[in-house]
Amino acid sequence: MITIGRLAEYAGVTVKAIRHYHGRGLLPEPGRDSSGYRRYTAEDAVDLVKIRTLARAGVPLSRVKDLLGAGPEELSAAIAEIDRDLHDRIARLRRTREQLAQLRGGDRLFVSPEVADHLDDLRRLGVSERQIHLERDGWILMQTASPEDAALWIAEKRELMTDPEFRALYLEHDAAYDWPPSDPRIPDLADRTRNWFATHHSRSETGPVHNPAVARLAVRTQPGASSPAWDRLARLMEG
Numbered sequence: 375m376i377t378i379g380r381l382a383e384y385a386g387v388t389v390k391a392i393r394h395y396h397g398r399g400l401l402p403e404p405g406r407d408s409s410g411y412r413r414y415t416a417e418d419a420v421d422l423v424k425i426r427t428l429a430r431a432g433v434p435l436s437r438v439k440d441l442l443g444a445g446p447e448e449l450s451a452a453i454a455e456i457d458r459d460l461h462d463r464i465a466r467l468r469r470t471r472e473q474l475a476q477l478r479g480g481d482r483l484f485v486s487p488e489v490a491d492h493l494d495d496l497r498r499l500g501v502s503e504r505q506i507h508l509e510r511d512g513w514i515l516m517q518t519a520s521p522e523d524a525a526l527w528i529a530e531k532r533e534l535m536t537d538p539e540f541r542a543l544y545l546e547h548d549a550a551y552d553w554p555p556s557d558p559r560i561p562d563l564a565d566r567t568r569n570w571f572a573t574h575h576s577r578s579e580t581g582p583v584h585n586p587a588v589a590r591l592a593v594r595t596q597p598g599a600s601s602p603a604w605d606r607l608a609r610l611m612e613g
Contacts, residue, residue, distance in 0.1 A: 375407075375413035375414065375415065376413065376414040376415070376416075376418070376419065377411060377412075377413065377414070378392055378412055378414065381414045381418065381419055381422060384419050384422075384423075385419060385422040385423050385426055386426065387422065387426050391426075392422065395422070395425055398435055398439075399439060400425050400435065400438055400439050400442075401418065401421055401422060401425060402418075404418070421442060424442055425438055425442070428441060428442075431453075432456065432460055433453075433456055434456075437452065437456065440452070484510070484514050485510060485513050485514055485517060486513075486517055486524070486525075486528070488525075488528045488529070488532070489510070489513045489517065489524075489528050491532075492509075492528060492531060492532050492535070493506055493509065493510055495532075495535060496509070496535075499535075499541065499545065500545065501544070501545065501548050502548050502549075502551070504551065505548045505551075513528065534574075537574075539570060540570065540574075543563070543566060543567050543570060546563055547563065547567070547604075547607070550563060550603050550604065550607060551601045551603060551604055552601070552603070553603040554602070554603065555602040555603050555605070555606045557603060560603060560606055560607050560610065561610055563607060564607050564610035564611045565610075567607075567611055568611050
C-alpha cells in the first residue's frame with residue numbers, strides 16, 4: 375500500500391495535484407486505514423500516471439475521465455479531436471500575437487499606411503501629440519465610413535505638408551492652442567492663414583464628396599479639440 379506522498383513521488387506530481395484530481399472525480403479517494411492514513415494501490419499509481427500524461431499533453435481535465443478507460447480507437451479519435459482544437463487555439467493565438475505586434479506599431483493598427491506615414495511625418499516636424507491624436511481620430515472615422523474621401527484627403531494633406539508656408543502655418547496653429555485668447559499673434563495668424571487659403575484651392579473642397587454626412591462629422595470639433603485661443607482664431611478666420 376502506498377501513501378499519498380509516495381504516490382505523488384512515483385507519478386511525478388504534487389500532493390496538491392492528487393487532491394485536485396480527487397476533487398474532479400478523476401482519481402477515487404481511498405478510505406483511511408486504522409492509523410488514519412489514506413493508502414493507495416499500484417492501480418491508483420497507474421491511473422495517476424495516465425491522468426498526468428493526458429493532462430500534460432493538453433487534454434482538458436473535463437475529458438480525461440472519459441479517456442482513462444477508452445479503447446484504442448476511441449482514444450485515437452478523441453486525441454485527434456483535441457489536436458484539432460489545439461490547432462485552432464494556436465491559430466487564434468498567432469492572430470492575437472500579430473495584432474499585438476501591430477499595436478506595438480502604434481497608429482498603424484487603426485489607420486491606412488498613408489495616414490500612418492503622415493502622422494509619423496507630423497511627429498518628426500515636432501507637432502504636439504494632442505494634435506496628432508486629433509488628426510488620427512478624424513482619419514479613423516473618415517476612412518472607416520468613407521474610404522474614397524479619406525484616400526483623396528490624405529493624398530492632398532500630404533501634398534500640402536510639403537509646402538513650407540503651409541507647414542509653418544500648421545505648426546503655428548498647433549502652438550496657438552496654448553496661447554491666451556488675447557494674444558496679439560492670433561489676429562496675424564488668422565490673416566496669414568486666410569490669405570494662404572485664398573490663393574490655394576483645395577481639390578477636396580471642389581471635388582465630389584462621397585459621404586457628406588461623415589465628412590462633416592469627421593471635421594466636427596471633438597472634446598479637447600479646441601481652446602479659447604483656437605475659438606478666437608476660428609472666429610477671426612470666418613470674419
